[in-house]
Amino acid sequence: MDLGINVFEMVIYLVGFIAFAAANAAYLVWVERKGAAHIQRRTGPKEVGPYGLLQPLADGAKLMSKQFIIPAGVDRPLFILAPILTMVPAIMIFVTIPFSETILARDFNIGLLMILAFASVNVLALLMGGWASRNKYAVISAARVVSQNIAYEIPMLIIVITIVLISGSMNLTEIVAGQAGGILHWNLLPTNGNFLGPITFIIFFICSLAETNRAPFDLGEAESELIAGFHTEYSSMGFGLFFMGEYANIVIAAALTTILFLGGWYSPLPESIPYAGASSVVWFLVKMYLLIWLVVLIRWTYPRVTLWSLLNLSWKILIPFSLFNLLASAGLVKLLG
Amino acid sequence: MAGYFTNILGGAKSLVVGLSITQRQFFKKPITLQYPWESLEMTPRYRGHIQLIKNAESGTHQCISCGMCEKSCPSDCITIKGEKQEGVKGKVLVKYELDFTKCSLCGQCIANCKPGAIEFSREYNLASTRKEDFHYDLLKRLKEQK
Ligand code: SF4
Ligand code: SF4
Numbered sequence: 001m002d003l004g005i006n007v008f009e010m011v012i013y014l015v016g017f018i019a020f021a022a023a024n025a026a027y028l029v030w031v032e033r034k035g036a037a038h039i040q041r042r043t044g045p046k047e048v049g050p051y052g053l054l055q056p057l058a059d060g061a062k063l064m065s066k067q068f069i070i071p072a073g074v075d076r077p078l079f080i081l082a083p084i085l086t087m088v089p090a091i092m093i094f095v096t097i098p099f100s101e102t103i104l105a106r107d108f109n110i111g112l113l114m115i116l117a118f119a120s121v122n123v124l125a126l127l128m129g130g131w132a133s134r135n136k137y138a139v140i141s142a143a144r145v146v147s148q149n150i151a152y153e154i155p156m157l158i159i160v161i162t163i164v165l166i167s168g169s170m171n172l173t174e175i176v177a178g179q180a181g182g183i184l185h186w187n188l189l190p191t192n193g194n195f196l197g198p199i200t201f202i203i204f205f206i207c208s209l210a211e212t213n214r215a216p217f218d219l220g221e222a223e224s225e226l227i228a229g230f231h232t233e234y235s236s237m238g239f240g241l242f243f244m245g246e247y248a249n250i251v252i253a254a255a256l257t258t259i260l261f262l263g264g265w266y267s268p269l270p271e272s273i274p275y276a277g278a279s280s281v282v283w284f285l286v287k288m289y290l291l292i293w294l295v296v297l298i299r300w301t302y303p304r305v306t307l308w309s310l311l312n313l314s315w316k317i318l319i320p321f322s323l324f325n326l327l328a329s330a331g332l333v334k335l336l337g
Numbered sequence: 338m339a340g341y342f343t344n345i346l347g348g349a350k351s352l353v354v355g356l357s358i359t360q361r362q363f364f365k366k367p368i369t370l371q372y373p374w375e376s377l378e379m380t381p382r383y384r385g386h387i388q389l390i391k392n393a394e395s396g397t398h399q400c401i402s403c404g405m406c407e408k409s410c411p412s413d414c415i416t417i418k419g420e421k422q423e424g425v426k427g428k429v430l431v432k433y434e435l436d437f438t439k440c441s442l443c444g445q446c447i448a449n450c451k452p453g454a455i456e457f458s459r460e461y462n463l464a465s466t467r468k469e470d471f472h473y474d475l476l477k478r479l480k481e482q483k
Contacts (some may be wrong), residue, residue, distance in 0.1 A: 029387045035363065037365045037367070038362075038364075038367065039359045039362050039363045040362075041362060041365060041366075041367050041368045041369065042367050043371065044368065046371075082382045199345065239427070297356055297359055297360060297363075300359055301355045301356050301359040302352070302355060317345060
């Protein structure tokens with residue numbers, strides 16, 4: 001192994017991923033604000049640049065120029081570490097996401113496992129931030145986030161096991177490769193041989209919303225009761241990093257859903273059709289951003305659930321369904337395979 | 338147990354309906370007004386500070402300097418001054434000052450004006466950090482009006 005080239009590649013990928021995450025965070029905020037505005041028949045940002053397109057840059061400049069206030073009595077090291085810890089795992093996860101056959105930093109055998117492992121670090125960061133803030137709202141929010149994430153990690157993992165059972169691999173590239181040949185072969189659709197595909201997809205999607213703390217499961221930052229939840233005491237780029245981490249996680253969740261259910265970089269059309277049938281990173285991004293739009297749309301459609309019904313949904317509906325789903329899929333795989 | 342499944346199905350259906358509603362709203366035109374760039378005409382019965390009515394024919398006001406408005410104002414907002422001038426019948430209005438900081442927009446001045454020389458304006462874009470800015474010279478204002 002030539003170490004020189006590897007270090008060079010590493011730096012390129014690292015810079016690329018950070019830039020990708022930052023650009024996504026910035027412009028997803030714009031999409032979110034514009035989307036919310038138009039859903040509510042407003043116009044949203046429109047003064048800074050055409051269609052308000054420069055608004056994210058202005059926001060970024062504002063955030064960076066502000067003072068990072070560390071309130072008296074906080075747990076200093078944890079307080080500073082928490083926002084960083086939300087961002088680092090997110091960047092790490094990008095390493096193993098295959099955007100296309102060739103755009104992939106590292107092809108791990110256990111890529112899926114790695115993503116889930118790093119994704120759960122995010123909860124720890126939110127807990128640390130909430131705990132270190134020495135603020136009642138932040139602590140309550142942190143406790144909520146943890147209970148929510150534990151509750152939703154279970155059905156999510158069961159669903160992931162189902163997918164691994166079907167595709168027989170934890171390698172993301174192989175999972176996508178198993179869905180080659182047009183839309184009918186995607187894990188999403190029952191035509192793939194597994195008639196439970198849609199249910200699997202819906203449960204996974206709900207869990208990914210809850211895991212990324214997105215509305216209607218954004219109990220951690222329920223503004224109406226908890227001010228801003230775990231990032232109440234954060235200012236400047238501390239807040240900025242939490243924000244970027246949140247959007248990076250949304251991108252990751254959408255990318256993962258694309259890989260597991262929507263055939264990754266494969267075109268929905270059969271390969272015989274020129275251009276549109278060819279598989280490429282474009283298809284990956286189209287699917288991913290459509291999912292992200294769905295996430296945004298959901299946020300501006302549904303009211304926030306209560307903690308009670310949030311946990312009920314997981315323990316009483318999602319977990320039994322995913323367990324049943326796992327058993328049935330295992331049976332199907334055994335029968336057909 | 339039957340309630341469990343109908344609950345889930347009914348809930349799922351309502352969620353889809355909700356999404357389709359917001360998605361449809363998204364494509365409609367915004368209905369908000371971009372205020373500093375656009376604004377609405379104030380409603381006719383809005384009460385802004387009083388102003389002298391401009392007569393379209395004579396091009397000036399119809400005040401006869403009788404002082405009824407000044408006397409009837411409960412807050413003492415109005416100060417007027419009329420003068421006798423050569424060759425003109427009656428008095429000529431030379432000063433009409435309104436201290437809008439004290440005005441309660443009660444309308445007494447308008448009700449007591451015999452010739453109907455004053456009215457409420459529809460001015461609502463008023464903001465200043467100095468109270469002198471709300472002492473209006475209504476005669477000057479009338480002249481500046483197109
Ligand atoms: S509206 Fe009432 S308070 Fe205002 S100037 Fe006329 S009489 Fe005075
Ligand atoms: S009551 Fe009417 S006519 Fe008399 S001074 Fe006032 S504005 Fe002029």
